Amino acid sequence: MEQIKTFSLSRHSRLFSVEDLNRDYLFVSATRHPHLEQPYRAESYAIGYLRKGEIQLQAGLIIHNIKAPAVITLAPSVIRSFSKSSESIDLEIIFFKNSFLLEKHADLFFLLKQDFFENSDLTVLSQKHEIMEKIEHIFKLISLTHHSANFHAGNIIRNYIFVLIYEIDAFYRQNQSNSPVQSLNPLTAKFRQLLKATYLQERKLEFYADKLSVTPKYLSAAVKKQTGRSASEWIAETIVLEAKVLLQNKSLTVSQISNQLNFVDQSVFGKFFRANTGVAPVDYRKNL
Incomplete structure (x- = not known):
């Protein structure tokens, strides 16, 4: 077995059977359920959009049965595993390294300030809310850019990731009273x-x-x-x-x-x- 420290972008590309272009980000469009029952960490951050179907994710010790539509956010530090739920899904994920996103950003601690990446209780946003319409549009734009021969594709995708993060952060700030963390004594x-x-x-x-x-x-x-x-x-x-x-x-x-x-x-x-x-x-x- 290959030595495992963290799941690399290349390893994720093999898991989802997509081309690995050796970038600092990876865009995946999946129609089958990711199935990794052994817990692991990754080298990259991830934002996923489950458009159709259902998946099961364990983040830390929290088990999420996730039904579409839903947004999934994971930091490299979060130990995660996946088990079978529904076979047929429509899932898009953008994996990205901290160095890629913050290459031209003044605040090097930007990602550490987003609680939903690190907090296993907040890693899933699953509500039929107007934010899902926005997420849908942003992922469509990421997909179009990723599959184009645009010279500035990396910079464009970087900015779409920032938009995703700001939208998710704004949602949680506006709905703090409904947060799973807020319900803990x-x-x-x-x-x-x-x-x-x-x-x-x-x-x-x-x-x-x-x-x-x-x-x-x-x-x-x-x-x-x-x-x-x-x-x-x-x-x-x-x-x-x-x-x-x-x-x-x-x-x-x-x-x-x-x-x-x-x-x-x-x-x-x-x-x-x-x-x-x-x-x-x-x-x-x-x-x-």
Whole structure:
């Protein structure tokens, strides 16, 4: 198996059977469901428009059953996987690197300010709203430009991506009260934010409870009541997800992965992984 660190644009082009022109962006028009059950990260940002059909996406620990029309936004850092839903779809995706979009932009942190790329709760915008009409038109323009012999195609597509981002950002700003993140109680929201920042260093429930000034029992119950998972399950599943991504990179030994995830040794990591997945890390890697 090829070593996997992140999914490159070339790898995405092979997945969708489209021509790879070795650009810093890739436009895909797909009629079949993307099917990658193993979690992975990508080297590029992605904005997708599901025009018809249904797909299932897991972003982080959040599972989205996405029905058209819908917009999907993913940052490189987001661990994602896809499983079968409907066979026939109409899906267009523009993949782009940070360096491509911000080549001539003064604000190098522009993409980091767009919460919907990084936040797994906001990665899907699925509403029959006038924004979908705008998205439809913008993707048609991207497609027309991509398939033309326009000398300025790269610059034109770059600007269409900016328009997409501004439209999506404007929608979320105008509809904050309906946002999935807004519906989280403050304790759960703070816990998930803290977990995202520290899971590589800390996996004890007591640490998170102490930081949030509540008892471990109260934290776990509060998180489970709202999300269906206890705080301990969130911690364990987040670490397991990271481990699965790292195990796909065969240039890393299991011992090195254990160190990256801050386990005392490979044996402790192996017991943790087996307890949460039913298989040993080595067997998981063999079965990829």
